[in-house]
Amino acid sequence: MNPRRREILRAAAASGVAALLPAPARAGRTVINDVSQLNPVEVADARRPRSTGEIQAALRAWPGTVSIGGGRFSQGGQIAEPGSLHVDMRGMNKVLSLDAQSRVIRVQAGIRWRDIQDAIDPHDLSVKIMQSFSNFTVGGALSVNCHGRYVGRGPLVNSVRAVQLVTADAQVLELSRSREPELFRAVFGGYGGLGVVTQVELDLDANTRMERIAQSVPLEDYPQFFRETVLADPKMVMHNADLISPDFDAPVAISWRATDKPVTEAKRLVPRGQRYAVDKDVIWAVTELPGGARVRKEVINPSVLGKQAVVWRNHEASLDTAMLEPRTRSMSTYLLQEFFIPQENFLPFVRKMAGILKAREVNALNVSIRHSPADKTSLLAWAPQEVFAFVLYYKQRSTQAASAKVRVWTRELIDAALENGGRYYLPYRLDATREQFRRAYPEAAEFTALKARVDPDKRFRNLLWDAYL
Numbered sequence: 441m442n443p444r445r446r447e448i449l450r451a452a453a454a455s456g457v458a459a460l461l462p463a464p465a466r467a468g469r470t471v472i473n474d475v476s477q478l479n480p481v482e483v484a485d486a487r488r489p490r491s492t493g494e495i496q497a498a499l500r501a502w503p504g505t506v507s508i509g510g511g512r513f514s515q516g517g518q519i520a521e522p523g524s525l526h527v528d529m530r531g532m533n534k535v536l537s538l539d540a541q542s543r544v545i546r547v548q549a550g551i552r553w554r555d556i557q558d559a560i561d562p563h564d565l566s567v568k569i570m571q572s573f574s575n576f577t578v579g580g581a582l583s584v585n586c587h588g589r590y591v592g593r594g595p596l597v598n599s600v601r602a603v604q605l606v607t608a609d610a611q612v613l614e615l616s617r618s619r620e621p622e623l624f625r626a627v628f629g630g631y632g633g634l635g636v637v638t639q640v641e642l643d644l645d646a647n648t649r650m651e652r653i654a655q656s657v658p659l660e661d662y663p664q665f666f667r668e669t670v671l672a673d674p675k676m677v678m679h680n681a682d683l684i685s686p687d688f689d690a691p692v693a694i695s696w697r698a699t700d701k702p703v704t705e706a707k708r709l710v711p712r713g714q715r716y717a718v719d720k721d722v723i724w725a726v727t728e729l730p731g732g733a734r735v736r737k738e739v740i741n742p743s744v745l746g747k748q749a750v751v752w753r754n755h756e757a758s759l760d761t762a763m764l765e766p767r768t769r770s771m772s773t774y775l776l777q778e779f780f781i782p783q784e785n786f787l788p789f790v791r792k793m794a795g796i797l798k799a800r801e802v803n804a805l806n807v808s809i810r811h812s813p814a815d816k817t818s819l820l821a822w823a824p825q826e827v828f829a830f831v832l833y834y835k836q837r838s839t840q841a842a843s844a845k846v847r848v849w850t851r852e853l854i855d856a857a858l859e860n861g862g863r864y865y866l867p868y869r870l871d872a873t874r875e876q877f878r879r880a881y882p883e884a885a886e887f888t889a890l891k892a893r894v895d896p897d898k899r900f901r902n903l904l905w906d907a908y909l
């Protein structure tokens with residue numbers, strides 16, 4: 441055993457977390473885990489296909505259940521099912537066609553946003569809608585119907601023209617708003633339950649220079665500030681507002697507005713493979729040292745946000761999750777939760793959320809507020825009406841006791857979201873009760889009926905759908 445692993449195991453045994461460490465892959469066994477390292481699942485086999493044809497062949501040859509993984513950033517076992525054939529999509533990472541004139545790209549679904557950015561940046565084009573980091577695969581992003589900080593754009597579905605899907609009986613279907621529209625709307629937020637998404641056709645945007653504008657906004661004024669200063673300004677490209685502990689009551693709004701000013705950062709994309717030692721140390725200090733949160737609020741944030749910043753959109757969109765990744769996840773881990781709240785209930789929800797986070801002493805690094813217009817396309821939409829999203833980034837110990845405590849306050853936050861007419865996001869830990877899921881996603885019954893039609897033997901499975909369908 442390598443000395444580093446031995447050292448981690450010894451420390452883990454001493455602190456009682458050993459039972460939670462991912463099982464080391466025993467000879468002939470394949471264990472799939474996600475970024476949190478809290479969900480090891482033993483599958484029967486894993487394949488990394490390179491083409492739609494290889495996926496068809498694998499589905500024909502394998503009689504059992506199938507699970508699908510992309511970048512593996514979901515955090516509750518959404519990528520795996522015990523005893524399944526695991527399809528690892530990361531081998532399907534090619535750009536299939538790019539029409540720079542019409543701003544349309546067709547890609548294999550296992551490609552990461554960052555690989556797309558490398559291909560389109562020379563054409564002065566940008567991804568239209570994606571998450572805040574560039575490591576996710578397009579198929580994974582589509583299957584959760586991700587969103588980013590793009591002003592007025594909403595979920596990924598709003599930038600997708602067509603999807604190629606391989607179904608349980610190895611048929612290849614082309615889906616769009618006019619071809620197989622029922623299936624098209626259900627694959628967004630379908631979490632791999634309907635088939636393997638093998639190709640995706642996306643609209644692109646222009647790559648522009650953007651200037652950062654950071655402003656403190658009183659909590660009660662934020663919805664109006666957002667509508668009048670951000671949403672109504674056609675030059676606004678990205679926006680979010682940060683709330684930090686201990687009170688979560690003083691939003692710092694960060695907008696990126698299109699500009700002709702010269703860039704302060706010459707690089708067009710964030711360089712790959714950086715170590716981010718300083719970023720990691722700062723996050724560790726803020727979450728572990730007494731007074732860390734205050735130092736961040738009073739010293740670090742003002743000094744960073746006070747600086748002028750003009751960057752290319754592709755630079756801001758190519759951030760790497762490595763900057764957040766702790767040196768080890770064996771003792772503690774970083775996780776997310778997200779809640780979508782109708783805009784009129786912004787204030788009651790924030791106040792309730794802040795009360796729960798304080799009372800439960802949650803080690804919250806950040807709550808990022810974003811916005812989405814209503815999603816009228818997707819079946820399992822997280823924004824059936826216009827919403828503000830609250831993305832909670834928190835740290836917990838990697839023990840069962842810590843996870844049990846987190847489950848208590850996560851359920852309280854989900855209740856707060858439901859009481860305020862909202863929903864919660866499904867790529868994270870499976871802490872919601874079945875009743876909470878049912879209330880948040882009443883369309884699940886329709887999804888189940890559709891699944892029964894295209895996957896009658898329930899071949900496509902994972903821990904999310906095992907828990908809630």
Ligand SMILES: Cc1cc2nc3c(=O)[nH]c(=O)nc-3n(C[C@H](O)[C@H](O)[C@H](O)COP(=O)(O)OP(=O)(O)OC[C@H]3O[C@@H](n4cnc5c(N)ncnc54)[C@H](O)[C@@H]3O)c2cc1C
Pocket residue numbers: 475507508509510511512513514515518519520529549550570571572573575576577578579580581583584585586587588630631632633635636637638761764776867902
């Ligand atoms: C640090 C961090 C930051 C994040 N920021 C954001 C954000 O800004 N906005 C946001 O919306 N979300 C965000 N997320 C959540 C993220 O969007 C999801 O976890 C997403 O699933 C990640 O994509 P992935 O490629 O890792 O997918 P995976 O985790 O690998 O898969 C997710 C789901 O999609 C299914 N799937 C994957 N590929 C396919 C395919 N080709 N066909 C069919 N099903 C498939 C899987 O079975 C699984 O159910 C963040 C997560 C982390 C950890």
